[in-house]
Amino acid sequence: MADHGIPGTTIFDGVMARKGYALNKMCYSFNDPGNRAAFLKDEDAYCAKYHLTAEQREAVRHKNVLEMIAAGGNVYYLAKLAGIFGLNVQDLGAQQTGMTVEAFKAKLQEAGRN
Amino acid sequence: MAEVVGxxxxxxxxxxxxAIAKGLQQDPYWKPFFDGFIEARAWLKRIKPDAVVMFYNDHGLNFFLDKMPTFAVGAAPQYNNADEGWGLPVLRPCRGDAEFSWHLIEGLVGDEFDVTTCQEMLVDHAFVVPLQLLWPEGDAPPVVPVAVNTVQHPLASPARCLKLGRSIGRAIASYKKDMRVLVIGTGGLSHQLDGARAGFINKEFDMECIDKITANPEGLINYTVDDIVRLSGTQGVELLNWIAMRGALLGRVSKAFCNYHIPISNTASALLVLDNEAAEARRAA
Known part of the structure; x- marks a missing residue:
């Protein structure tokens, strides 16, 4: 099961891999620049082509990483989608923790001082 | 005979x-990280490796979830980098050594590690970034990639990864060519990109890992994969590549150099360089 008792953490196991397959497959396609362009040109059509579930489609529409993870997304694949939106892993971290990007970066710096 | 020199x-x-593409090595944010590699490159000039075996994890470039091997070994004369989708420059191909690969594969399968063999294999940042750091002129020796699944659980345990490394260490030592082999493990140390715990870093556990990888790798094998995720983060589990690397060092191991710096991106970055006095160990045995 996906809840392994680690706070704030979803383990990407068989349950999540099955649940997220369509979303992750779409994100994997973004290794191809033509596919990235096709997504930007018509997001609805591109998501429909990969048969995203309603939950996945809403998560992508909201550009919401926690929702994508709940819908089975794996961050290594989601990062390719985030790249299309111009978001890096600090932006993703800030969004998921409800912090500003500056506060999130400061938190990372702080971890080095302890 | 081949030997593992480090x-x-x-x-x-x-x-x-x-950062390399933009030439930011002297930038205050990056300098504490890049400076660690000055000493590592001087060390490489002393140990003069003719070949590299690299344990790393693919992040959705060569492998997708349709077919996800736990362990995959490259068996190609060349490995190409490619677009990963998030704007990294695509680098030129890396040289492989297919004959050496097949020797390692024979050893691994003989040891009951039933690996996936890849005569074509794209290599992502986890493979090319370490080569860029260690051989910035692009003159790296041939490399055998060993991809360890750290994406889709269940992952191989720390104990299993240590054994994988040991099997490769034995296979290297039985290779007939005179060759000086460097073994690399990439990734880590503690970091977590996903979830409400994104940004998690654990310096104390990283220090424990650096000490144990150096002197007591068995001290890590009782951890489960979930333990490592708890202590090191969802991507900190890339520690498995370091454990496999350490397993391949079967001689007398000592720390040559270490650099640790928080943060690089969302990660506690680390560089650990280990001498492996294989020849001396053989003489003593």
């Missing part, structure tokens, strides 16, 4: 590739 663990954060 081991090296290094982070492989994609942002490092962008």
């Amino acid at each position: 081991g090296l663990g290094t982070s492989h954060v994609p942002a490092i590739g962008n």
Whole structure:
């Protein structure tokens, strides 16, 4: 099961891999620049082509990483989608923790001082 | 006969590739990280490896979830980098050594590690960034990639990864060619990109890992994969590549150099360089 008792953490196991397959497959396609362009040109059509579930489609529409993870997304694949939106892993971290990007970066710096 | 002349663990954060592309090595944010590699490159000039075996994890470039091997070994004369989708420059191909690969594969399968063999294999930032850091002129020796699944659980346990490394260490030692082999493990140390715990870093556990990878790798094998995720983060589990690297060092191991710096991107970055006095160990045995 996906809840392994680690706070704030979803383990990407068989349950999540099955649940997220369509979303992750779409994100994997973004290794191809033509596919990235096709997504930007018509997001609805591109998501429909990969048969995203309603939950996945809403998560992508909201550009919401926690929702994508709940819908089975794996961050290594989601990062390719985030790249299309111009978001890096600090932006993703800030969004998921409800912090500003500056506060999130400061938190990372702080971890080095302890 | 071939011998393992050293081991090296290094982070492989994609942002490092962008920093290299932009020439940011002297930038105050990056300098404490890049400076660690000055000493590592001087060490490489002393140990003069003719070949590299690299344990790393693919992040959705060569492998998708349709077919996800736990362990995959490259058996190609050349490995190409490619677009990973998030703006890293695509680098030129890396040389392989297919004959050496097949020797390692024979050894592994003989030891009941039933690996996936890849005569074509794209290599991502986890493979090319360490090569850029260690051989910035692009003159790296041939490399055998060993991809360890750290994406889709269940992952191989720390104990299993240590055994994988040991099997490769034995296979290297039985290779008939005179060859000086460097073993590299990439990724880590503690970091977590996903979830409400994103940004998690655990310096204390990283220090424990650096000490144990150096002197007591058995001290890590009782951890489960979930333990490592708890202590090191969802991507900190790339520590498995370091454990496999350490397993391949079967001689007398000592720390040559270590650099640790927080943060690089979302990661506690680390570089650990280990001498492996294999010849001396053989004489003593």
